[in-house]
Amino acid sequence: MNPYANMAQLRSGLDNGDFSAEELVHFYLGRINAAADLNCFITVDSDRALAAAKSADKAIADKRTGPLTGIPIAHKDLFCTEGLLTSCASRMLHNFVAPYDATVVDRLRKAGAITLGKTNMDEFAMGSSNETSFYGPVKNPWNQACVPGGSSGGSAAAVAAGLAAACTGSDTGGSIRQPASFCGVTGLKPTYGRVSRYGMIAFASSLDQGGPIACTASDAGTLLNAMEGHDPNDSTSAIAEATDIDSSRRPLKIGIPSQYWNDLDSSMAKVLEAARHTLESLGHDCVPVELPHTEAAIAVYYVIAGAEASTNLSRYDGVRYGHRTTSPENLDDLYQFSRTEGFGSEVKRRILTGTYALSVGYYDAYYLKAQQIRRLIRQDFLDAFMEVDVLLTPVSPSTAFEREALIEDPVGMYQQDIYTTPASLAGLPALSLPCGMREQMPVGMQLIGPHFGESSILSLGCQYQNETDWHALHPAYEHD
């Protein structure tokens, strides 16, 4: 069995009887087990995965299949899964077994997908290197000394290493796109509101968006179709037309924002330039555009995300569930020690900065100012999309860096998000897909579309992947 088969190939393999869903699940479970050193998974749900595979095989035999029937996937460990540990990679929730399924989990299951388990991540999705996990860092399958990116590092590394056909991830400021680029896989951050946030443990509510990490843009589109759509349990989920990736094949006007390209390292620029030429050779037209407020995005992002996180994480107080300190003397002790012990240092840093930004006397200077600039950043994009159909940018200033290179340098770590936070702040869909290699490590490019323009960026991604093989490269890493 090919561990790097994409979902379309698995679909035909299952439907043609080349292998059963049960065999497929066994195959992936074996690989997950053998790849334990990558630390991609926090929880593996073998029994229920095998039971689900048996039902899938029945459905396949009865020809009652959907696009995902029998396809084994894994969920980032911030999606609540009924009866299964949902830890958010935090000591705070190391004992939290969710009593309900997130809408995303529920929809993917109903579409036939099989849950293999829960993937590792940065604690509460706060991090760009997957080094803040209570369960230890994830290793990049391309080079185990390197980080897989974050915060959806476990999901990206699992797809790259062939441990699951695809995974869910979540993206607040780049948490799907950056690990996808570091691991050489395809990740989509949908438009804010496209995918329900219900049951996805909140980091920053106005930015969080769940999305797929897969082998190809086509697979990402198939998964998005199952995940997307209005959910009455999430007031911010939109009523929008479903994504249709086969819709547009017309020549597009692709914007090249100077703010994303000018400061690019020359070796990165070379790879991105080649990707741009490929797109031009497919008949698309690349034109320069300006997004003048890009520079402010990281500061704005960390103020807003921190502010929202500081109150979203207030519910972890040791009172009702999760980590609780032993023998507190009084109520203040209960709060203080439960939270001191339960949260890691990056989470604490963001709660503190966010609390500061919302405090009396600082609110106007930080939170309110950040919201004003956020509107300017959004307006930059709206103006650009008057001129062009999509934007082409790098995902990250570099390829995957070594572990511990940045963990002591939070500001340096935050700079990693320079090309991903603007689309987050503007609520735009953005696709990260492999477009080349630099020193044996994958490089990703980003296609940003207008609001609810997933169809065009996914279609463009499919065209690109039909023309190139970067997405079909796999790490030399093998464990068997």
Add this chain to the structure above:
Amino acid sequence: MTEWEAVIGLEVHVQLATRSKIFSRAATSFGEYPNSNANAVDIALPGVLPVLNEEPIRMAIKFGLAIDAEIASSCRFDRKNYFYPDLPKGYQISQLDQPIVGRGALPIFLSDGSIREIGITRAHLEEDAGKSIHTAYDGFTGIDLNRAGTPLLEIVSEPELYSAAEAAAYFRELHGLVTTLEICDGNLNEGSMRCDANISIRPKGVETLGERTEIKNVNSFRFVEKALEYEIDRQIAVLDAGGEVVLETRLYDSERDETRSMRSKESSDDYRYFPDPDLLPVDITDEMIESVRVTVPELPTAKRNRYVLELGLTDYEAGRLIEDLNAARYFDAVAERGIDVKLAANWILGDVAAALNRDEISFANVPIAPDELGTLIQRIQDETITGKIAKSVFETLWAEGGSVDGTIENQGLRQLNDTSELENVVSQIISDHPGQVGQFRDGKEKILGFFVGQVMKATNGQANPKQVNEILRRELSVLPPTP
């Protein structure tokens, strides 16, 4: 001695009578087993999100229309952040600077019979917290989240109340209004309306406000009045002694009838309010406002005017009926029968209220239908039965049901109006009691009551009392003197 004036503003938290909570689908019913009305959203499990229900919005609009306030065309919800065990999210969803209801006014009726409009600054929606129960477990605090997420309308008055009695009158008037609007069940002992009072003292004639204290959580008309009376006296005593009132929160202890300092406000709380990103701004269309407007019933002020000016009830009677929406409804239904409305009010506030009180029933569930009570009063007016018999018919109907006319027929209670028959009874009684007849003749008028009683006894109380009186007077006067 300085002459002092108290200045009081009230913040009243009104629990809205919705069936489900403001941001979750859990029920709001009172008195359920702890945490049985708390779902994943109320418990604030990881990953859950609030979803606004429409009903609290409609109720807030209804209140806004009733106080003639501006209804916001768009409002939003904010997070008010603080840690407390019965606040599961670590923040309360409230409205900071975009409340749903803007400035309005509520007329209150003062003891001297005058009416004064009290300004209402704003009213906003928020969610209630749960309850901490400190007494159930030794060394532990129990948390009951049944109440968490119940919709509250916080109604903030202007500092325009100048005595404890005025504050109590305002609270009472507000109670009458929200129950008339049917946006609150008005059960004060279940905490359906909770009042915080801000109070300060200033020399009479001075415009600026003195330093204030806040009295938290006073939940009855009487306690509002008593707590404020105590606090006014306390502040005046402090000022008279040359001291200063300290800005602080105080609690009213109803058992000792005093307020006590709870916490100083010097280190003012920082609630880090900011717009809740989980909820979208709420747009309120004219269409929605109009659809609510048609549901606004007759308001207490209009009702009071109708009762007093049109129907001739006393202020007291009108006030008591308006206090309880169901009492007023019952009265209106009885009065609709075209009977003597004063008599109807007497019956409802007298016999009906007493029986309800005795059997612990509310005016929503009077066992005698208004139509039947109307018939009963009609039968008194048309002299089918006496007032005394009416009370026994009332008791029968109360206990056993049935109709007024049926009961009168079955039990033979019809009033004796036949003059010749009554004359026969009267002459029999007169001849049986010569001694008393003599006393009457000697001018002892009071003895007439004895004869009336004898006639009633002889007729099982069914004799028409007016006729009995007339016949007795006539017969006693015309009789020749005893030999």
